[in-house]
Each structure stands twice: as structure tokens, then as C-alpha cells.
Amino acid sequence: MKRFKHIFHKKCSVIAMVHLDALPGSPLFAGSVENIVSNACKETETYLNNGIDGILVENMHDVPYVQSQHLGPEVTATMCRVCAELRKIIPREKPFGIQVLAGGNREALSVAKACSMNFIRAEGFVFSHIADEGFTDANAGIILRYRRNIQADDVLVFTDIKKKHSSHSITSDWKLPRQLIFFLSDGVILTGATTGDPANATELKLLKDSVQLPVLIGSGVTLANLKDYIHADALIVGSYFKKEGKWNQQLDEKRISDFMKKIDRYDLK
Numbered sequence: 001m002k003r004f005k006h007i008f009h010k011k012c013s014v015i016a017m018v019h020l021d022a023l024p025g026s027p028l029f030a031g032s033v034e035n036i037v038s039n040a041c042k043e044t045e046t047y048l049n050n051g052i053d054g055i056l057v058e059n060m061h062d063v064p065y066v067q068s069q070h071l072g073p074e075v076t077a078t079m080c081r082v083c084a085e086l087r088k089i090i091p092r093e094k095p096f097g098i099q100v101l102a103g104g105n106r107e108a109l110s111v112a113k114a115c116s117m118n119f120i121r122a123e124g125f126v127f128s129h130i131a132d133e134g135f136t137d138a139n140a141g142i143i144l145r146y147r148r149n150i151q152a153d154d155v156l157v158f159t160d161i162k163k164k165h166s167s168h169s170i171t172s173d174w175k176l177p178r179q180l181i182f183f184l185s186d187g188v189i190l191t192g193a194t195t196g197d198p199a200n201a202t203e204l205k206l207l208k209d210s211v212q213l214p215v216l217i218g219s220g221v222t223l224a225n226l227k228d229y230i231h232a233d234a235l236i237v238g239s240y241f242k243k244e245g246k247w248n249q250q251l252d253e254k255r256i257s258d259f260m261k262k263i264d265r266y267d268l269k
């Protein structure tokens with residue numbers, strides 16, 4: 001919690017998603033890296049102008065995703081280029097993170113190190129699950145050794161439990177949060193079943209009461225259900241900030257400002 005509070009200054013911080021346009025090498029790449037960079041900068045500026053607390057960059061349009069062993073260096077290189085540009089406009093006191101799909105946890109750590117970023121969202125971590133891109137194995141031991149090797153210890157690693165778009169029946173007899181603490185996670189992310197799907201508010205309460213880790217909500221927070229998640233340590237919001245609440249649409253500035261005004265009215269400080 002101390003490491004978390006060093007970076008996240010509010011009681012409940014709002015982390016906005018910057019979903020990068022498809023990158024070189026992926027089927028939907030439209031041909032211009034410059035456009036990817038300028039769109040990411042524009043979205044980030046819109047978020048910052050509306051009082052967002054933090055930014056998380058993700059290669060969300062790189063469908064269909066591949067597992068990390070199939071990620072080409074062009075993905076890391078392009079994301080590093082984008083994040084280096086965003087670093088110039090995101091104030092140092094705002095948490096700034098990256099997720100590389102799918103399961104590109106070392107790639108994310110290396111970009112975070114190169115661009116002085118604060119956190120990554122890691123897939124896998126403990127146990128294993130079957131995701132839509134295939135079998136995702138545990139990797140906590142590997143990525144935390146990698147973090148130490150590249151001297152990126154100040155980059156926090158947030159880890160999904162029961163990650164969305166994945167099957168977990170084989171680990172359903174395990175209390176996963178305890179393993180996350182044992183394996184040195186810096187924060188646990190709770191999601192619904194898919195992108196835009198709300199997390200279970202009862203599970204948030206159970207998690208907050210049972211683990212000493214920061215708990216982040218990773219999907220499905222809206223203006224209407226915000227009150228159910230206000231006791232999380234951070235909310236990662238993507239879909240709600242887009243037109244009609246659809247993740248693949250343009251940002252809707254009014255939705256962002258309404259959301260931020262509402263959360264500011266909760267006296268959580």
C-alpha cells in the first residue's frame with residue numbers, strides 16, 4: 001500500500017484508457033505511426049483537460065491478439081515511441097502506465113523503464129488461465145526477476161484476478177488473492193467477464209476486507225454504478241469515456257467531465 005500511495009494520491013483515483021490504434025504488424029494497422037502517436041496525444045490531452053488522475057496505454061486495437069512469444073519488436077518499439085511522446089505531456093505527479101496485449105509483461109516493463117512510467121497491468125502472474133488468444137501461464141517469477149534485472153523496481157505491477165475474456169474453472173478451488181500477495185503483486189485488478197462488463201461489487205468488498213493490497217476495478221464502471229466502486233483504490237475506465245460507452249469509439253468529452261465531476265463530489269480525501 002505504501003508503494004501505491006506514493007504514486008496514487010487520491011483515495012480513489014481514475015485511470016483513463018488510451019487505446020492505441022492498431023500497431024505495425026497487426027492486421028488492422030492503417031499505415032501511419034504518426035497518426036497513432038497524434039491520436040494518442042490528443043486523447044491524453046482531452047483526459048488531462050478534464051481532470052483525469054492517471055493514464056494507461058494499451059494496444060487494444062491489435063486484434064486478434066497474440067501471446068507474448070509472438071509479439072514482434074515492432075510492438076515494443078512503437079509503444080515506446082508513443083509513451084515517450086505522452087511522457088512529455090503527462091505531469092509527473094499523474095500515474096502513467098502501460099499494458100501490452102497479450103501478456104506482454106516484459107515488453108510493458110521495458111517501455112515503462114525507458115519512459116519513466118509508474119506501473120504496468122500484467123496478465124497471467126499467478127496460476128494460469130485459458131484466454132481467447134490461448135493458454136496464459138503464470139509469470140510472476142519471470143517478470144519480477146526481469147524488473148529487478150533492468151532496475152525498474154519503482155514500476156508497480158498490477159495483476160488481474162479472474163481476468164476478463166478468460167476461463168478460470170480449473171483454479172476455482174483456490175483463493176487467488178492470497179497467492180498474489182505471496183508472489184509480490186503491487187495491486188489486484190478486479191473485472192467483469194469482458195470489456196465493459198461491471199465487476200462484482202460484493203467481491204470488491206470481500207477483497208478490500210481480506211487483502212492488504214490496493215484493489216483496482218478493471219472494467220465496467222459507469223456514471224450510474226460509480227457509487228458501487230467508490231471504495232476501490234483506483235478505477236480503470238475505458239469504454240464509459242467513449243461515445244455510447246463503446247470501447248472502439250471516439251472519446252466523448254462530456255462523459256469524461258460528468259464522471260470526474262461526480263467522483264469529485266464524493267468526499268473521499
Ligand SMILES: *[C@@H]1O[C@H](CO)[C@@H](O)[C@H](O)[C@H]1NC(C)=O
Pocket residue numbers: 200201202203
Ligand atoms: C458476486 O459475488 C458474490 C460473492 O462471491 C456471489 O455470492 C454473487 O453470486 C456474485 N454475484 C454475481 C452477480 O455474480
